[in-house]
Amino acid sequence: MEGRITRPLLHTPADTALADLPQRKNAYPPIRDFALIGDTLTAAIVARDGAIEFLCLPDFDGDAVFTGMLDARRGGRFFVGPTVQGEITRDYIGDSAVLRTTHHTPQGVLQVTDLMPMGERADGSIGGDRQVLRIVEALEGAPELAVLINPMLDWGATLPDLRQDEDGSWRMEFGHDGLRFVSDVDLSPVTPGALGGSCTLQAGETRFALLTSASPDARPVDAGTPRRELDRTLAYWKKINTGCKPEGPFRKAIMRSAVTLHLLHYNNSGALxxxxxxxxxxxxxxxxxxxxxxxxxxxxxxxxxxxxxxxxxxxxxxxxxxxxxxxxxxxxxxxxxxxxxxxxxxxxxxxxxxxxxxxxxxxxxxxxxxxxxxxxxxxxxxxxxxxxxxxxxxxxxxxxxxxxxxxxxxxxxxxxxxxxxxxxxxxxxxxxxxxxxxxxxxxxxxxxxxxxxxxxxxxxxxxxxxxxxxxxxxxxxxxxxxxxxxxxxxxxxxxxxxxxxxxxxxxxxxxxxxxxxxxxxxxxxxxxxxxxxxxxxxxxxxxxxxxxxxxxxxxxxxxxxxxxxxxxxxxxxxxxxxxxxxxxxxxxxxxxxxxxxxxxxxxxxxxxxxxxxxxxxxxxxxxxxx
Missing domain, CATH: 1.50.10.10 (Glycosyltransferase)
Incomplete structure (x- = not known):
């Protein structure tokens, strides 16, 4: 992401969603609490509580837009999770890079599915927009969901200018560069460069949040997009792992290592x-x-x-x-x-x-x-x-x-x-x-x-x-x-x-x-x-x-x-x-x-x-x- 400048920032009074975010016991999660999602072009580091703490765009070696793991106050995060902390369990769906985190809170059970959609070009290679998709479902009760996103460019030095389009999506502009953010949770500016919002879900209800590297021809988002991207990404990982059949007592660990190496295998050049x-x-x-x-x-x-x-x-x-x-x-x-x-x-x-x-x-x-x-x-x-x-x-x-x-x-x-x-x-x-x-x-x-x-x-x-x-x-x-x-x-x-x-x-x-x-x-x-x-x-x-x-x-x-x-x-x-x-x-x-x-x-x-x-x-x- 080049050609960046610092612009005057849109600023409105803080939203209650920020105050409702669950409080961490430690500003910095233990490194062992991090998870990895990716699309073989870049990758995001996800903390156990639901905050994306690190992401470089457009590729692994690009500029970091979230660096919360390197500065708890100024680094920037993308949080999707309950407003009240509870017991957390998580896993990957099968032998894929799709992360599923389940929050058991006093209000109910909330499940967040995180992935970077595997968009394929016509020739079968990976390409298109870089996207982070977060799908939320209430499994029990009436849990309250919070969404907060505050990206920063140039490794925490530059905040975005927030602009909302007529379709309700948000543009986060850094000079000539930018991000596009879409969610069916009502969001508003809460601090300079940050969006936040919250809502209560009933059992069976779903919401989503989608962050995209903002190319003008970004793929359209409709009601079916989240499920379609999830199915396509799971199908990709199933296809990739078809011939990978390790044996012995360490099979599960080997498969997770295989998926991890594949995630770190940069598709545009073959480097790892x-x-x-x-x-x-x-x-x-x-x-x-x-x-x-x-x-x-x-x-x-x-x-x-x-x-x-x-x-x-x-x-x-x-x-x-x-x-x-x-x-x-x-x-x-x-x-x-x-x-x-x-x-x-x-x-x-x-x-x-x-x-x-x-x-x-x-x-x-x-x-x-x-x-x-x-x-x-x-x-x-x-x-x-x-x-x-x-x-x-x-x-x-x-x-x-x-x-x-x-x-x-x-x-x-x-x-x-x-x-x-x-x-x-x-x-x-x-x-x-x-x-x-x-x-x-x-x-x-x-x-x-x-x-x-x-x-x-x-x-x-x-x-x-x-x-x-x-x-x-x-x-x-x-x-x-x-x-x-x-x-x-x-x-x-x-x-x-x-x-x-x-x-x-x-x-x-x-x-x-x-x-x-x-x-x-x-x-x-x-x-x-x-x-x-x-x-x-x-x-x-x-x-x-x-x-x-x-x-x-x-x-x-x-x-x-x-x-x-x-x-x-x-x-x-x-x-x-x-x-x-x-x-x-x-x-x-x-x-x-x-x-x-x-x-x-x-x-x-x-x-x-x-x-x-x-x-x-x-x-x-x-x-x-x-």
């Missing part, structure tokens, strides 16, 4: 976001508040594996094609991450209008890790190419040439120190995981040669392939620590070395790997949760939580080591700390169970899928060795 949010803190009140609305190369192999494992070939194809196009921007080197569209360097900007979640500041939009050297990306991209070919894909001549460039870069660059996959600031180090992923890059390239997918001489790579493996297994090992350490010649521990058997550079039953797991379990874990690395390693103020994905990597290791019962218990323990909808954050505080960091986190959900699929495959090929 790390998370749909920005600024949710890894340390409450601290400075670890990052923008995760980008696609990290380090996530790529887990994402593609998840799409193939869940039989989502269209998602896999689109993601791989995006990966090849994005990597082209910086070839023959790889960037740390890429934006979901065509912009390569997003830059950074510090927000001044918002105080941050529970006072966690500064808030920085964009990400400054782009200039770092991270060598693990070569392994991620080449492993994706190997996976893609093994599932029947073919590589163009241009892609073959570019992939060869990455293989040669890995062969030349692996001896360099880098910033590692965790983007640790300060002096570069010789990170163990980075070396191992350079080995994986050559391993994948040699496989692609053997598969006939590319033309090259394997002899050019075999000696360096063996050299990297010998280097990692000998130099990364510390007798004093009793483990493979996070970096060569250092004594700190890093949970990423749990992935060494998955990469293939060491056997899971190798005595050094067995000892490494036991050391990491003792030093980095609390229950099923693992820290990324030991405290103080990154030099950033404050201590972060335990990283969800690392716990799933531990389960993956246990499975590969034949410790099946332990692996299942590890996954179960991690899932016990997901929220009531099965959504997982970036990090967690094991002591309190509080969710930390951006939410929901694709890396966490892809980690679950990888661990659960490995467990099911192991159950079919070997007996429990515990």
């Amino acid at each position: 976001l790390a998370a749909p949010t920005a600024g949710l803190p890894e340390t409450i009140g601290g400075v670890r508040n990052y923008d995760y609305r980008f696609c990290w190369i380090r996530d790529a192999t887990f994402v593609l594996h998840a799409f193939f494992a869940l039989n989502l070939p269209d998602c896999a194809q689109n993601f791989f094609r995006w990966l090849m196009q994005a990597a082209r921007q910086s070839a023959p080197r790889l960037g740390v991450f890429y934006s979901i569209g065509k912009e390569h360097d997003p830059g950074t900007r510090t927000l001044t209008a918002l105080e941050g979640y529970r006072g966690s500041a500064p808030l920085i939009i964009g990400n400054d890790a782009q200039g770092q050297l991270q060598l693990d990306g070569y392994g991620a991209v080449l492993d994706c190419a190997r996976m893609y070919v093994r599932h029947g894909g073919t590589l163009s001549e241009e892609e073959q040439t570019r992939l060869q460039g990455y293989a040669q870069a890995a062969m030349l660059d692996w001896t360099l120190p880098d910033s590692g996959l965790w983007e640790i600031p300060g002096a570069r180090q010789h990170h163990t995981y980075s070396k191992a992923m350079c080995w994986q890059a050559l391993d994948a390239w040699l496989d692609l040669i053997a598969l006939g997918a590319v033309q090259d001489d394997p002899e050019d790579y075999l000696s360096e392939h063996a050299r990297i493996r010998d280097y990692v297994l000998s130099r990364a090992w510390s007798e004093e620590v009793g483990a493979f350490t996070g970096a060569i010649g250092r004594d700190w521990l890093d949970a990423s070395v749990l992935l060494l058997p998955r990469i293939g550079i060491v056997a899971p039953d190798d005595p050094k790997m067995v000892a490494t797991y036991e050391t990491l379990k003792r030093e980095l874990s609390e229950g099923p949760h693992f820290r990324r690395y030991q405290e103080g390693v990154d030099g950033i103020a404050g201590n972060e939580g335990h990283f969800m994905a690392c716990g799933f990597w531990a389960a993956d290791y246990l499975t590969r080591a034949g410790r099946i019962t332990e692996a299942e218990a590890q996954i179960s323990g991690l899932l016990a700390t997901a929220n009531d909808l099965g959504l997982m954050p970036e990090e967690i505080d094991p002591a309190s169970g509080d969710h930390l960091g951006n939410f929901p986190q694709a890396f966490s959900h892809a980690g679950l899928i990888a661990a659960a699929v490995a467990l099911e495959e192991a159950r079919g090929t070997r007996a429990d060795c515990d």
Whole structure:
């Protein structure tokens, strides 16, 4: 949304609807109370009480119009719910992204169904207006419904000019940009830039509220629109999930992860976001508040594996094609991450209008890790190419040439120190995981040669392939620590070395790997949760939580080591700390169970899928060795 200006605001006396809104016990809901709805172009974060707390338009990386989760006073929200709080239950309708929240109040029972309609173009792709549809039904009694909407543009800095059309709909104008809002609840301006209203419903009565990115040709709204859009969206999700049939005790969690990854899979390019949010803190009140609305190369192999494992070939194809196009921007080197569209360097900007979640500041939009050297990306991209070919894909001549460039870069660059996959600031180090992923890059390239997918001489790579493996297994090992350490010649521990058997550079039953797991379990874990690395390693103020994905990597290791019962218990323990909808954050505080960091986190959900699929495959090929 561009070309915005601040205009004089329409202002009328406050409506009683604002006073009737249920009072929160806490200004900031716990992160675990958030839910996600979306349309694969953007997504909205919904609090348990019925307030949409975050939404960017027109796409994931666009301007935020609701940022209530980042500033309880000035951020803006879209509330639909009862005027009096009561017991709340919620779920998704089947394996869809349609959220259903039921409020049990003293006046009666009110149910709110939230979705972002999946509008299809003539060619079957997703497109059209961005819409948020909220359908309300009174199930029992006579509950009172309140609706309040107060969007702000430019991350809380600009209020809209409110104008009502002859058809009763409202336009919320930000200069040349704007939103359109339609509801069958009578609304009026209540404060500058805000609309509010309330009404009492009898059992069986329904109401709706529809927010649309205000294109002049926005789809018309009539009495049948809400039900029609709900049916069409549920049909979309049923069609998408037709071939996705996971098995085993974690089926429900895997399906929710599949839907979540699909929601974060940007339809216009094929990219997959790390998370749909920005600024949710890894340390409450601290400075670890990052923008995760980008696609990290380090996530790529887990994402593609998840799409193939869940039989989502269209998602896999689109993601791989995006990966090849994005990597082209910086070839023959790889960037740390890429934006979901065509912009390569997003830059950074510090927000001044918002105080941050529970006072966690500064808030920085964009990400400054782009200039770092991270060598693990070569392994991620080449492993994706190997996976893609093994599932029947073919590589163009241009892609073959570019992939060869990455293989040669890995062969030349692996001896360099880098910033590692965790983007640790300060002096570069010789990170163990980075070396191992350079080995994986050559391993994948040699496989692609053997598969006939590319033309090259394997002899050019075999000696360096063996050299990297010998280097990692000998130099990364510390007798004093009793483990493979996070970096060569250092004594700190890093949970990423749990992935060494998955990469293939060491056997899971190798005595050094067995000892490494036991050391990491003792030093980095609390229950099923693992820290990324030991405290103080990154030099950033404050201590972060335990990283969800690392716990799933531990389960993956246990499975590969034949410790099946332990692996299942590890996954179960991690899932016990997901929220009531099965959504997982970036990090967690094991002591309190509080969710930390951006939410929901694709890396966490892809980690679950990888661990659960490995467990099911192991159950079919070997007996429990515990």
